[in-house]
Ligand SMILES: CC(C)[C@H](C(=O)O)[C@@H](O)C(=O)O
């Protein structure tokens with residue numbers, strides 16, 4: 001009888017080119033995604049060593065981090081970007097792509113968007129692939145049963161030149177989630193809860209496979225949200241087995257295989273799951289039916305509590321390192337011990353990012369907002385679709401008007417206020433309910449305070465002006 005293998009092992013073996021006695025593996029990389037921030041050094045390295053891109057057709061690029069999101073600033077393409085540094089990076093990406101023969105979705109192209117949104121949307125990310133990008137949230141693509149992870153600029157350069165990457169094999173961790181998520185509790189709440197349990201370094205060195213009936217009933221969007229934040233638990237890779245939902249999502253995408261190739265691919269993709277009895281190095285079981293909407297209160301994604309909870313009291317923490325981390329997080333966040341989460345008032349709302357800017361995310365936020373008004377105390381409420389095509393789809397469904405009628409701003413696609421690299425930022429001391437994935441100090445702008453939540457929780461906070469338990473009062 002064949003040995004039972006995990007999904008991770010299957011993907012790894014399939015791409016293994018060579019192995020050294022020291023435990024280094026050489027992997028074949030099928031796809032590289034490229035954005036404006038991390039790629040300049042990789043292309044410069046190629047130029048300096050007089051190398052070409054080996055298989056330019058396997059690389060796909062777009063600018064996302066530095067792009068402005070107002071229609072006005074976007075109307076004249078890269079040349080219209082006001083901030084000189086951002087303009088240079090966006091411009092440079094186009095020049096590099098032209099020089100090395102790489103296809104790029106430029107500003108103004110409907111296919112442009114956050115790299116982790118457009119990869120799956122275009123069918124550039126397919127089950128069974130190895131996918132890399134100079135970006136930690138490349139873990140997102142693991143939702144398709146692809147081995148996907150972020151790499152550094154020199155590794156990205158190596159892949160461009162050779163299509164291969166030398167690395168150490170990861171260990172495998174199973175996160176088995178069972179039961180129905182209560183109404184109003186989403187994949188975002190699930191992953192925030194998991195990170196709260198294992199900690200931000202808890203899965204370092206592991207590839208996490210999310211499995212169980214809860215994961216099977218999640219949409220592809222929900223699975224992407226989960227895998228997106230695997231990196232916030234320390235894991236470079238997040239994985240979900242391929243099933244009919246995966247295949248239905250991929251079918252007909254512009255870069256998906258066609259005809260006989262499609263039939264052959266589907267037959268292979270059906271093998272992309274962990275075998276019965278496969279051994280993991282570690283495992284965790286989660287009962288989804290007990291979960292609540294989650295809110296982060298501190299400056300690390302592991303600092304989370306349910307919305308009906310209170311901020312923990314550092315004085316009750318015995319570990320002195322943890323206690324001082326909690327104290328400094330509370331000082332930065334301008335919050336006190338035991339404060340009820342629902343009493344926290346917000347200044348800004350951000351619905352966007354590669355974690356939660358897909359069509360399903362916008363639909364769930366719009367369902368909360370419909371017919372209501374953003375609280376007058378909220379200075380700015382932004383909705384930033386993950387791609388031009390998500391934006392177009394949302395407009396077809398009238399979601400843009402639901403948001404703008406309520407007082408939200410409806411923007412052009414990009415990373416936006418997920419990180420302070422473009423014009424969308426928090427000011428010093430400003431507090432934001434954000435659907436993104438990181439709440440580090442200064443992440444959304446110097447001195448800005450981030451609370452990570454799901455799209456429906458962010459939408460409800462915009463209307464109420466403070467956090468609300470959407471499972472009770474909505
Ligand atoms: C700019 C990039 C290197 C970075 C990442 O790797 O994740 C960014 O996308 C982020 O979310 O912090």
Ligand code: SF4
Nearest residue numbers: 137353354415418419
């Ligand atoms: S949306 Fe945020 S997390 Fe995602 S790639 Fe952009 S900056 Fe990174």
